[in-house]
Each structure stands twice: as C-alpha cells, then as structure tokens.
Amino acid sequence: MSSFDPKIIAFCCDQSGYPAADMAGTLKLKLPRNIEIVRVPCAGRIETIYLLKALEKGADGVLVFACYEENCQFLRGNLRAKARLAYAHRMLEGIGLEKERVEICHLATNSGVKFVETLRRKSEQLKKMGPNPAKES
Amino acid sequence: MIKAEQKPIDEILKYLNPYNKILLSGCGACVTVCHAGGEKEVELLASGLRMARQKIGKKIEVLEVTPARQCEPEFALELSETIEKVEAVLSISCGVGVQTLVRHFPKIPIFPGVNTSFLGETITHGVWEERCQACGNCILEKTGGICPISRCAKQLLNGPCGGSSKGKCEIKKEADCAWQLIYDRLKTLNQLYKLEEIIPAKRWGVESRDSGLRRIVREDLKV
Structure with a gap:
C-alpha cells in the first residue's frame, strides 16, 4: 500500500461547501488525512492565482466546493469560479501538469456525504497520479 | 487602449530555457486593464513558470515587478537596480514597453510575454474589440x-x-x-x-x- 498521502486544499464556499464540511463532521464521517479547508465567502472569491499558488506551495490537488449552478447567493460566483478553473486548467496544460489536479464540485449545505465522498475519490485519484512534481521543494 | 493576450506558457518557457533567474515585468497601464500584463497576471505567470521549471528539475527564480507605465522612460528606469540582478527579462507589457526596456537596458535579453493585439474598447468585462x-x-x-x-x-x-x-x-x-x-x-x-x-x-x-x-x-x- 502506498504511503503517499496526497495533500488536498479544499476551498469551501460559505454557503455550501463549508456547511457541508460541518455536516460531515456532525455525521462523524471520516475524511482523508491530509486535507486543508480554506473557507471563502463565495466560490467567486477564489482567484486563479489561489489555485496555482496552492499547487506551487505544496498541494497535490485542489478542490473547490461551490454551490450548484443557478444557486449562488451572489448570483454568478460559482460560475466565475468555474471559468477561473478552466483558465487554470489551460495554464496547467501549458506547464505540463495534469489538469485533473484542480477540480470543482457543486453541492448544497446538506451534502456532507457528497463532500466526503468527493474528497476520498480525489485522494485516491491523486494517489494514482503521484505527488505534484511542480511543488516547491 | 492597447489590448494584448498572454502568449502560451510553453512558448515562453522555450525562450526562457537558458536562464535561471529572471525579472518578470508587468505594466500598470493598458495591459492591466485588459488583464494580460498587470500585477495579478505577473503573479500568476510567475507561479506558472516556477512550477513548470520545478517539474523538470531546473528551478527558476522569478523576481516580480509592475511599473506604473513600462513605456515611459521614468518608470522603466525604476527597474535599473533589479535588472542588474537577473539574467533576462520577461516583459508582459505591450510591444512598446518591451522596446522601451530594450532601449534603456541594451545589455540584457528582454523577451515578450504577451501578443499585443489591437487598439480597442472594453465591450463588457472580459471582452475587448478593435476600434482603431x-x-x-x-x-x-x-x-x-x-x-x-x-x-x-x-x-x-x-x-x-x-x-x-x-x-x-x-x-x-x-x-x-x-x-x-x-x-x-x-x-x-x-x-x-x-x-x-x-x-x-x-x-x-x-x-x-x-x-x-x-x-x-x-x-x-x-x-
């Protein structure tokens, strides 16, 4: 069994991802070990640079937990996040990194189970990919 | 104003290949407005370049700066001290800014990081169209x-x-x-x-x- 524990930065929208993480805690669901949650007021607050810096500074993968489309309290924040992810994907392709390292997941306040399942799936996917070769050493 | 688009990062990486310490210079004027070469884009591209080079085991040090207007000698000359510390400059100002640096710093290689596209108007946020x-x-x-x-x-x-x-x-x-x-x-x-x-x-x-x-x-x- 691999000893590699992928580090995942999970940006969580305050209206969906963060309450979902909270619910996962209430349900005592087990998260993969190496997760760092970053609470943001809206997924639209996440700039492209945050995604790249996370990878540069040591993450193996980045997940953005945002509200379902057409369900953003700030109307277009989740769509903005999605567009910024697409831009980051283009950059990652230019750099030669797998774009799958950065992903968006749409969920709702009560999606504690989905939150954990997504993180587990991501962690398994990153284990197969191996450590991020572009992180600072 | 002048509109520009960032060059593909793999193209930039090719001509930066021989260098291990560079200055990445943006511009606080036109290319900031069209999000091709402002302070944010400097930070983003610098991060991308560092990661790309880290990935192939050939680290690059990227100093970051964004003068107010790279096409004006007064501002371009503010880079004098920093330029002495690097092997090459990647400028993501328009072609004018690149050439202003070339004129004032003749001994150092200076590369463009954007394609200067046209003189245009902002139609809506993120959309620009040629006007002149x-x-x-x-x-x-x-x-x-x-x-x-x-x-x-x-x-x-x-x-x-x-x-x-x-x-x-x-x-x-x-x-x-x-x-x-x-x-x-x-x-x-x-x-x-x-x-x-x-x-x-x-x-x-x-x-x-x-x-x-x-x-x-x-x-x-x-x-």
Missing part, C-alpha cells in the same frame, strides 16, 4: 463616429460591400457590418446627407505605416 488602427488620419467625423478602417473587414470608405447581410459582415459573421452601423448612426443623428460626400482614398503611403516608422515631434514640449 492608428491610420494617422481620422475620418470619424464623416462616419458618425464609427471607424470603417478598424471595423470593416475590407476597410471600405464609401458604403458597404455586397457581402453586408442583415447588418452582419460576410467575413466575420458574428461582427456587425461597420457600414450598417454608420448608416444607422447617421440616420439617428439626421445626418444621412454626410453619406453623399465621397471620402477619398486614404494616403496610406504618406500618413500611415506604409511610409515606414512614424514619429511625432513637438518642439514646444522638448526640455
């Missing part, structure tokens, strides 16, 4: 303020071609026909009579780029 080709002899007064040089694919001066259809251009179907726009605008202004005036062919070889490098000299401003 700096032809050197503005005729907007005759055309209701709409430029047929930059907005008509054929640069026609006296009405549309036969390809204008339902207000759209035959060359770029998504673009409005400039002459349809001119007609509609002059009609709104009750100035359709202006269309009766024949606009003579432009003197491309005298006023425009075809005569070679253009220069403006104002003796009253010289110091």
